[in-house]
Amino acid sequence: MENLFSHSASDPEPSQQGGDALQPLIVTVVVPTNVSHAFQGFTDHPHLWWPLEQESVFGAGSHVEFEENLILETAEDGRTSVWGTIDDWQPPLSFHASWYPAGTPLWSTEIRVVFGAVDEGTEVRLIHDGWEGAEDPAASRASYAESWPRVLACYVRFMGGAIA
Template sequence: MENLFSHPESEPEPSQQDDDALEPFIITVVVPTNVSHAFQGFTDHPHLWWPLDQESVFGEGSHVEFEENLILETAEDGRTSVWGTIDDWQPPLSFHASWYPASTPLWSTEIRVSFRAVEEGTEVRLVHDGWEGAEDPAASRASYAEGWPRVLERYVRFMGGAVA
């Protein structure tokens, strides 16, 4: 009889799909303006470009804003939902936040958005990571991999850029 505390001779290999599911999601866009203006457009005016009809808690008619150390959505009836808590604010170069729209900080992931001068204007790079903090890591990553391109496409258009 085998020892109850023995280990199998070899551990099963995790599938490549499992590894990919928890990789950071990285998306980069370029807007035709300077770094300071790009940061300001992203953080001071998300209510003008964020696709609230597709990517929000309360839907069309709500308002999203960066308020002190929070990213906050407010419904027309005054209800609020905190999307994230900013814990590193480096204007106009970057910010980092715990990210948990429609959830709680208990189930948060992380986003870092950075702004860098390039020949065509400003490169905006969003890294979404920390999937192990999500309630369903693989499903969360897949959902954001679908949603972030729509969100950033609207931002690029708002900033006067062409969308491919």
């Protein structure tokens, strides 16, 4: 019996099948503080800066937090929505998570947030990738290309930075 997971000789090479792969979305901001404080502000206090009115499952009045290995939103009535599962936690330098707000892990993308020292303070680089995991990859990438800059601008303001 032929192996179900092997490609037959007539199958095109994988690199030829998906030539229109979506590129990672990279959004970078700088906050006027050290790396450790920038990481802490991002991961310990998202409830103070995340724009829940526009970018959440339950809207204004809900609460977002990093809890154990989850990024979690809790509504005022106690309902919860897991936004992501953290699978690599390297404080204060980075974290990586599968990302699926208002969805399920079945349709997840990936985010990595990296914190690095620069002359002005800390550069925070968010890399959002894995679009093939989204239910509608192109639409998902386009939506995040609009929303991540807004979200990170709120973080910069919270950390005392100026928005360009």
